[in-house]
Amino acid sequence: MEQNSGALKQNPKPNVPIEDRQNPKSDPTVIKGPRKKTKPTQRKVIQKAAAYITLIFVSLIMVGPFLWLLATALKSGSENIFAYPPKFIPESPTLSNFTAVLEYFPFFTYLMNSTIVAVLTVGANLLFCSLAAYPLARMNFRGKNIVFILIISTMMIPFQLLMIPIYILALNLGLQNTYLGLVLPHATTAFGIFLMRQAFLTIPYELDESARMDGANAFQVWWKILMPLVRPSLVTLAIFTFMMAWGDFLWPLIILNDQSMYTLPLGVQSLQGNFSSNWRYIAAGSIISVLPIIIVFAILQRYFIAGAMKGAVKG
Structure with missing residues (x-):
């Protein structure tokens, strides 16, 4: 009994195979740290920027006629509404048309x-x-x-x-x-x-x-x-x-x-x-x-x- 207790004191840790010792993932005593956030690659940044630029361009095309309509409604009779390039900001805004x-x-x-x-x-x-x-x-x-x-x-x-x-x-x-x-x-x-x-x-x-x-x-x-x-x-x-x-x-x-x-x-x-x-x-x-x-x-x-x-x- 004394010999057995001495053996247990000498070997407090369970036997772990050599292969498992070399592999930290299989060792339950290894504490995993927080994952590092991967930085977006340059290619993804360029793709996202191109997508936003395209969406902004399409939005301007769709909103442009409405902005011209609003500018025309706010222009006075002395302003040329068919000027080219079109002016989206009236010189003297007025509500007289409304x-x-x-x-x-x-x-x-x-x-x-x-x-x-x-x-x-x-x-x-x-x-x-x-x-x-x-x-x-x-x-x-x-x-x-x-x-x-x-x-x-x-x-x-x-x-x-x-x-x-x-x-x-x-x-x-x-x-x-x-x-x-x-x-x-x-x-x-x-x-x-x-x-x-x-x-x-x-x-x-x-x-x-x-x-x-x-x-x-x-x-x-x-x-x-x-x-x-x-x-x-x-x-x-x-x-x-x-x-x-x-x-x-x-x-x-x-x-x-x-x-x-x-x-x-x-x-x-x-x-x-x-x-x-x-x-x-x-x-x-x-x-x-x-x-x-x-x-x-x-x-x-x-x-x-x-x-x-x-x-x-x-x-």
Whole structure:
């Protein structure tokens, strides 16, 4: 016993093979220090700088026309708006063009008409597109994929091909010079159905089953379970629909002949005369018509990317 205890005292450490001793990674007693941060190579720095320069250049190209439009709206009558190279900073900025447009043209009437049409169109799209997408995403029935393919295929048909039959139908229904005549042709879109279907597919089916076990019907599952979970996609669809309805020019031009029902695009077009045009007034009217879109997007931009990415997860 004494000999054994003496042997244990002489060899307190366990026997470790020579190969493991030479390899510090296999030795549990070796303490690893913090990893050193690798410095980015010169090639990566150049690539990142080139990417930022390209993005800045493309952004300037896209923002340039809007900056010129804003500068034109702020220029006085003595300045040359067609000078080359263009001047983006007015010599004597003035708001007289904006006040003249609001004073001599019924722009508030056009603004109210555009707001009513855009709000009704957005509400109709959110309701009907989500209702149409719900069975395509959450129910099983024969021919479901065929119906979805047919709906998606209509995205390849331009609206200009359908305007004549829609216009004749609107005339027969007495919808000329009415808000319904402006809203109904865009009350639902194939893109909206596609976006909402993709959003519904990302939600687990177990939520539907648990809701039905609690006695919920299909409508309650759609309204109380699914709709709150796809809020980012709803906001994305609302932004796209609002931009489409707010900037629509061709269909209001066809269905409306009463100037009191004009929307903002038609109102801006009415600023152009038959023989001469005051481009400062047109620029001011265009800035006024674009501001609501910028405000809506600025408020809802945090939901926009989330909704677009959520709708693209499943196919």
